[in-house]
Amino acid sequence: MSSNSHPIRIAIIGAGAVSDYHHVPGINIDPRAELVAACDMSEALLEQRKSDWGIDKVTTDFQQICDDPDIDAVIIATPNFTHHEQAIAAAKGGKHIMCEKPLALNAQQVREMRDAAVEAGVVHMTAFTYRFAPSMRYIRHLVQSGAIGQPRHFRSQRFLDWPETSWGWRQYKKTAGAGDLFDMTIHRIDFAMDLMGKIDKLCGGVAQFCPRDVTTDGESCPPSDVDDWSALIGVFENGGVGVWEGTTVAKGYGFNGFGHELAEINGSEATVRYRLHEPNKIWLGKTGEDVAPVDVPEEFLKPADSPRDPHEGKPADVFRYDLVWEFCSAITEGRDAMPSFDHGLNAxxxxxxxLESNESAAWVDVADRLV
Ligand SMILES: NC(=O)c1ccc[n+]([C@@H]2O[C@H](COP(=O)([O-])OP(=O)(O)OC[C@H]3O[C@@H](n4cnc5c(N)ncnc54)[C@H](O)[C@@H]3O)[C@@H](O)[C@H]2O)c1
Structure with a gap:
């Protein structure tokens, strides 16, 4: 419940894929939350969402949502280029904000969003989904408790086999900012820093292999100007090192649309590995053993007080509902959300x-840039 004892009245801005996949289901299982409105540019989609989501209040104008005194919080899940304007308007309207990643098209925009939210005193959260995987929660505990010793190497692979047709708004710098880097690798940058601490310096690269100048309906469209492969090598403040690689054009990595994901840390005492598609397990190994699966203990399968049954539904889907749980917990408890806009800014x-390193073909020192 919010402070004056009605449920937290949430509006969705951007009623597309990700809102339907896990934000609305997350609201539906949280007794403290109520979905009260939706905003989208598409009137046809809003009509459909009225019945899909059981709501009456819909609008194509996000400012109406921001001005509405009967809305407490918003979830912004529109294309990347609109987040900046919408988040600042929501903050000015006094709404708590969960915003999808990447928070905006560049760090300057994100800084302005964060400043607006801080000034308004609202809860701000970045939708970095994979922090909420049970395996990730457990790995975080193992790293922080010293169970793997000193963390030395971080490694992340995210390989998808996406069609070479248009990605719509996702394939242009002006609407997406960047391709695989901002869509996929940015999550892995965030969880790496959550596990290993801040990055001090890095060397990175991006590349594009597919023009994607034909839509899925076979019509021609302007070619993409963003990357479909991204990589970086980073050195963490704690002396550890990291290697990340992401691609959306890895043939043979379809796996029912889920692709391949692996992230691991080699510590001085043990290796721990996360795989997105089996989030209720981790892989663990010490010298003399081979890395092998271990079940995530019950206490890490969901947030402590959440009513979600962790044994119900497909594990790789249902942990995503915990984002709304965290957002509402932060609002109810009057504390910062985790991850906040600060984490979105650092990522x-x-x-x-x-991108700067790719342009300059040089290492970039980031130590003094992070918040
Ligand atoms: N955290 C995650 O795991 C995750 C997963 C998927 C997408 N995302 C992010 O969520 C956001 C949305 O992605 P998606 O896959 O749902 O995209 P989508 O294209 O399916 O949905 C976006 C919706 O926003 C609407 N829209 C566009 N401009 C608008 C505006 N100015 N005002 C109101 N509505 C507008 C569109 O009509 C569309 O319905 C992106 O930032 C994306 O990076 C995050």
């Missing part, structure tokens, strides 16, 4: 530095 600073 954006690193992602921007990857």
């Amino acid at each position: 954006q600073i690193i992602a921007d530095a990857v």
Whole structure:
């Protein structure tokens, strides 16, 4: 419940894929939350969402949502280029904000969003989904408790086999900022810093292999100007090192649309590995053993007080509902959300530095840029 004892009245801005996949289901299982409105540019989609989501209040104008005294919080899940304007308007309207990643097109925009939210005193959260995987929660505990010793190497692979047709708004710098780097690798930059601490310096690269100048309907469209492969090598403040690689054009990595994801840390005592598609397990190994699966203990399968049954639904889907749980917990408890816009800003600073390194063909020192 919010402070004056009605449920937290949430509006969705951007009623597309990700809102339907896990934000609205997350609201539906949280007794403290109520979905009260939706905003989208598409009137046809809003009509459909009225019945899909059981709401009456819909609008194509996000400012109406921001001005509405009967809305407490917003979830912004529109294309990347609109987040900046919408988040600042929501902050000015006194709404708590969960915003999708990447928070904006560059770090300067993100800084302005963060400042607006801080000034308004609202809860601000970045939708970095994979922090919420049970395996990730457990790995975080193992790293912080010293169970793997000193963390030395971080490694992340995210390989997808996407069609070479148009990605719509996702394939242009002016609407997406960057391609695989801002869409996929930015999550892995965030969880790496959550596990290993801040990055001090990095060297990065991006590349594009497919023009994607034909839509899925076979019509021609302007060619993409963003990357479909991104990589970086980073050195963490704690002396550890990291290697990240992401691609959306890895043939043979379809795996029912889920692709391949692996992230691991080699510590001085043990290796721990996360795989997105089996989030209720981790892989663990020490010298003399081979890395092998271990079940995530029950206490890490969901947030402590959440009513979600962690044994219900597909594990790789249902942990995503915990984002709304965290957002509402932060609002109810009057504390910062985790991850906040600060974490979204740090990940954006690193992602921007990857593009800078790619341009300059040089290492980039980021130590003094992070918040
Ligand atoms: N955290 C995650 O795991 C995750 C997963 C998928 C997408 N995302 C992010 O979520 C955002 C949305 O992605 P998606 O896949 O749902 O995209 P989508 O294209 O399916 O949905 C976006 C919706 O926003 C609407 N829209 C566009 N401009 C608008 C505006 N000015 N005002 C209101 N509505 C507008 C579109 O009509 C569309 O319905 C992106 O920032 C993306 O990076 C995050």
